[in-house]
Amino acid sequence: MMIEIERKFLVKSSDFKTGSYQQTRIIQGFLNTDPERTVRVRINGKHAFITIKGISSKNGLSRFEWEKEIPVVEAEVLLDLCEPGKIEKVRYLVKNDNHTFEVDEFFGKNLGLIIAEIELNKEDEIFVKPSWLGEEVTGDVRYYNSQLSKDPYINWKKDLE
């Protein structure tokens, strides 16, 4: 149970992969996609979690998060109960200077979307931007995984061009 502070960026090249020290396949669904009370079921390699998130702070940087590890077999059953629109992605961990980026490469209806997140200890914490880091999308609800499950990237990527 904590407040999570993170910033989120689009990724403009796959150069991040060379610096990645861990890759995990993630499949996740949502028992509620309401940004005020998101309930997520995630299978992350050999582990599974149920995660509840509240609404973001006004600047989009901080968000209440509660998480419990649960058995993978239970997560599989709960995934069947989730709203339509599972998210499939590979998460790359990429060390950059003193920070670690979590870079998510999406598949399925979100193919083509790559998002990097960095977790910070305070909102104004300084960090080094790697060359592959693109536009910041912190607080942009379209890029919430809960929203991508309902309204995937394939539906609106043309509007960005």
Place this chain on the structure above:
Amino acid sequence: MMIEIERKFLVKSSDFKTGSYQQTRIIQGFLNTDPERTVRVRINGKHAFITIKGISSKNGLSRFEWEKEIPVVEAEVLLDLCEPGKIEKVRYLVKNDNHTFEVDEFFGKNLGLIIAEIELNKEDEIFVKPSWLGEEVTGDVRYYNSQLSKDPYINWKKDLE
């Protein structure tokens, strides 16, 4: 993680209280009230739980249920995240012949409503009906706690008269 088989009845007198061997105050809220994927946070005396339920079987008797105990302090924070409309009730355990009834006396906007539930091992299991047991409401979505939180008894009890 289980399939719960239960039957639900209205209660027509407070005679059940004399046979009750345990009473617990319950406060609960919902992170999702959708009957297909209900997510409930409950504080039950000194214990707290997060419970996820699926849709009922066609006859309303069986329902998938997954439950985890969580610390009460975490449940208190999660209750704040829930949809408006907390449920407050006292649960009485009442032994009757070979079965135990859970009788919920509601407060707040559901004042006046008393519901008895009996959990069965199989759908056609026979049980003795106590004198205070009223009309069966198994499968009637209005009496789901998730629905009572959104559309409480005070709103529609006049329609029953």
